[in-house]
Structure formats: C-alpha cells, structure tokens
Amino acid sequence: FASSRIHAQEPEANYDEARVPAYTLPPILVGADRAAVRTKVAWRSRRAELLDLFGAHMYGRTPPGLPTATISEVDAPVAVLDGRAWRQQWRLEWEGRASVDVLVYRPRHDRQVPVFIGLNYFGNHAVDPDPAIRLSTRWMRTSEANGIVNHRATEASRGTVARRWPIDLVIARDCAVMTAYYGDLAPDDPAVVRQGIAPLADGRQDRIPEAERWGAIGMWAWGLSQMRHAAGRMPGLDAGRSIVIGHSRLGKAALWAGVQDEGFAMVVSNDSGCGGAALSRRIYGETIGGITSSFPHWFCRTLSTYGGRESAMPVDQHQLLALVAPRVLHVASAIDDRWADPRGEFLATQAADEVWRLHGVNGLGVTEMPRVDKPVGAHVRYHIRTGGHDITRYDWEQYLETVTRELR
Ligand code: GTR
Numbered sequence: 001f002a003s004s005r006i007h008a009q010e011p012e013a014n015y016d017e018a019r020v021p022a023y024t025l026p027p028i029l030v031g032a033d034r035a036a037v038r039t040k041v042a043w044r045s046r047r048a049e050l051l052d053l054f055g056a057h058m059y060g061r062t063p064p065g066l067p068t069a070t071i072s073e074v075d076a077p078v079a080v081l082d083g084r085a086w087r088q089q090w091r092l093e094w095e096g097r098a099s100v101d102v103l104v105y106r107p108r109h110d111r112q113v114p115v116f117i118g119l120n121y122f123g124n125h126a127v128d129p130d131p132a133i134r135l136s137t138r139w140m141r142t143s144e145a146n147g148i149v150n151h152r153a154t155e156a157s158r159g160t161v162a163r164r165w166p167i168d169l170v171i172a173r174d175c176a177v178m179t180a181y182y183g184d185l186a187p188d189d190p191a192v193v194r195q196g197i198a199p200l201a202d203g204r205q206d207r208i209p210e211a212e213r214w215g216a217i218g219m220w221a222w223g224l225s226q227m228r229h230a231a232g233r234m235p236g237l238d239a240g241r242s243i244v245i246g247h248s249r250l251g252k253a254a255l256w257a258g259v260q261d262e263g264f265a266m267v268v269s270n271d272s273g274c275g276g277a278a279l280s281r282r283i284y285g286e287t288i289g290g291i292t293s294s295f296p297h298w299f300c301r302t303l304s305t306y307g308g309r310e311s312a313m314p315v316d317q318h319q320l321l322a323l324v325a326p327r328v329l330h331v332a333s334a335i336d337d338r339w340a341d342p343r344g345e346f347l348a349t350q351a352a353d354e355v356w357r358l359h360g361v362n363g364l365g366v367t368e369m370p371r372v373d374k375p376v377g378a379h380v381r382y383h384i385r386t387g388g389h390d391i392t393r394y395d396w397e398q399y400l401e402t403v404t405r406e407l408r
C-alpha cells in the first residue's frame with residue numbers, strides 16, 4: 001500500500017505526550033445558548049447546531065437538492081465462494097452526468113442481512129481478483145504496488161487490495177458488503193477532483209459561501225449515503241441495518257456520512273486520525289495546518305484558517321463522534337499508527353460517551369484506554385490493534401462481532 005503511506009508527514013510533527021498542550025474541549029451537552037442539554041429532545045436541537053458547525057467550519061456544507069441515483073444491474077448475480085455468496089455489479093447514475101460502479105457480495109439465501117457499505121482506493125477490481133469484475137477506467141493515484149500506471153488501472157491491479165476486504169469472513173458471519181471506487185465520486189487530487197459528482201452541485205450551492213462549500217470528503221460521504229439508499233432497492237440487503245465503514249481518509253468520510261445520514265445503523269472509523277476520530281487540539285501527529293495544506297481539496301476552505309490555532313476551532317472531533325448517538329459506533333486505532341494519534345481517537349470516543357448515557361444506552365463504559373488487542377464497550381466500541389496504519393482481517397473480525405452483539 002505504498003500510496004496510502006505517502007503521508008505528507010510534517011517534519012516537526014509532535015509524538016511526545018509531554019508536549020501535548022493543555023486544552024479545553026468545547027462541550028457536547030451545552031447549547032449555543034449556554035443551557036445544559038439534559039433530555040433527548042434537547043439533544044435533537046444541540047445535534048442540529050453541531051452538525052451545522054461541522055458543515056460550516058470543517059467538511060463544508062452538502063449542497064441541497066441533489067438528485068437521488070437511479071440504479072441498474074451491470075450483470076446478473078453470480079454464485080461465488082464455493083456457492084456461499086452472490087456477487088453482483090450495479091451502476092448508480094445521476095442525471096446522466098455522473099456514475100459510480102458498485103460491487104455487492106451477499107450470502108446465498110433469501111433472508112435480508114446487515115450490509116457494510118464502504119469505498120475502496122483502487123477500484124472494485126482491486127477488491128477481488130475475479131476477472132469478471134469490471135476493470136475501472138477512471139483516474140487513480142499512481143501506485144506501482146497496486147498496478148496503477150499513468151493514473152489508470154491495469155490488469156495487474158486486480159485483487160491488489162483483497163487483503164483489506166475479507167469477503168469470505170463477512171459472508172461467514174451472515175453479512176453483506178457493498179463497495180465502490182472513491183474516485184468515481186471525487187478523484188483524490190485537487191487538479192481532477194471535479195471529474196466525479198462535483199458538477200451535480202453546480203447551480204445548487206449558490207447560497208453557500210465559497211469558503212463553506214464541500215470538498216472531496218463531503219462528496220465521498222454523500223456517495224456513501226447514496227449507496228445506502230441504493231441498498232434498499234437491492235435484493236437481500238437490509239438497509240435498516242447498514243454499516244458505513246472506511247479506513248483512513250475514507251474513515252473520515254465514513255464518519256461524516258454516518259453523522260449526516262441517520263439511516264446508517266452503525267458507523268465504523270478505522271484509523272481515521274486527523275479530521276476523523278482524533279482530537280484536533282492535542283497537536284499530536286497530523287495537524288489541521290498540515291492536513292489542509294497537504295490535501296487542500298478534502299475539506300472546506302474555512303478549515304485551513306485554523307491551522308496553528310486549533311484552540312479557536314468551534315468544534316473538536318469528540319463532538320463529531322457524539323452525533324452518531326444513540327446508534328452503534330466502532331472506533332479503531334493501531335498502536336504504531338502514531339500519525340493518526342491513537343490516544344486522541346480514544347479520548348474523543350470516551351468524551352462522546354456521555355450522549356449514549358443521556359439516551360440510557362450502554363456506550364463505551366470505560367474511562368481508561370484499553371490494552372492492545374482488547375476491544376471494549378457496547379453500543380460504542382473501541383479497539384487498538386497491534387501493528388500500523390491499515391485495515392486488517394482482525395479489524396473486520398471486531399466489526400463483525402459488534403454487528404452480532406449490537407445490531408441483531
Ligand atoms: C495521509 C493523511 C492521513 C490519512 C492517510 C490515508 O497522507 O495525512 O490523514 O488520510 O493519508 O488516507 O491513508
């Protein structure tokens with residue numbers, strides 16, 4: 001995964017716990033009117049305030065009035081995995097102007113099952129070596145290890161990310177998985193980011209100030225929501241038990257999708273780090289200043305004004321995680337993934353827990369960071385895995401366990 005290791009690492013990045021500045025987190029359960037939020041009803045309006053702040057200051061606002069995708073079958077279901085699963089390819093299309101290729105695996109029976117919905121980095125053909133999967137022709141980040149040459153996938157690209165998509169395991173646990181290439185929605189480079197769904201927003205966001213317009217993370221998140229809608233129109237998938245999942249930059253997108261779209265029953269953040277599950281105010285590993293200069297196309301322009309003055313941000317990421325409540329949230333870190341600030345991810349999760357308590361739901365329930373490879377919690381789960389920045393079979397095992405315990 002050479003390309004996902006091109007961290008625009010900041011040479012002066014802080015990895016010293018003793019140099020984390022003293023900080024005060026903005027409150028979750030105090031409204032803009034300074035009144036304490038003590039009821040589920042009061043939470044609904046506090047929730048709306050926070051959602052608005054994340055749109056205005058961080059990810060940008062999702063344009064109003066975007067169309068819903070039409071869906072069509074690209075092929076008929078094919079039995080795979082020794083007859084244990086159906087594999088099918090679909091296309092989502094908007095106004096004939098943009099489209100996304102979707103790959104679905106589901107158990108080979110008639111009952112509806114929970115469905116994991118997540119984007120992939122190198123095309124559906126990279127998720128599984130099966131030669132019948134359409135080879136993506138879209139722009140991709142060049143990555144020799146993933147068979148990407150001159151920004152296009154080659155036959156050598158097939159199956160190169162299969163390790164990150166343990167479909168056999170998902171099927172064995174009686175779940176389905178739906179994936180699409182994230183670049184179909186928004187190619188991950190400022191020069192080409194508009195070559196996806198971006199034109200759909202033209203004429204629909206005139207009333208949104210330019211500095212508050214969405215970036216690539218917003219587009220990926222919107223696409224995930226569209227996939228959830230589409231799942232409701234496909235056989236065998238229980239869209240009421242849909243799980244949005246993402247690793248790293250796509251973990252940021254999964255969180256933003258999951259907080260905006262309450263139709264997702266569970267939200268999974270895998271090593272999402274800065275701008276995802278990690279607290280910005282800790283200044284540990286990647287920072288707001290760093291991320292907005294390395295990836296100017298990911299967030300709204302306003303976010304870049306907070307580089308070096310994170311304490312002035314009206315939000316921090318514990319408030320984002322809180323917006324998943326009282327649904328199921330699973331946050332995962334990896335011990336060697338210091339760039340993503342594992343402790344900052346845990347502290348945000350722990351600080352968000354009070355909203356599950358407000359709802360009388362068993363959330364995380366612990367205050368100390370757990371040991372490595374020891375998952376904790378109920379409707380809020382957290383684990384920190386041995387190893388580095390990645391999504392592994394171990395991580396998927398934990399997410400499937402959460403589905404079994406909390407979503408059945
Ligand atoms: C890095 C970026 C991280 C994370 C990572 C990834 O370059 O700094 O925020 O998104 O990429 O997506 O693997």
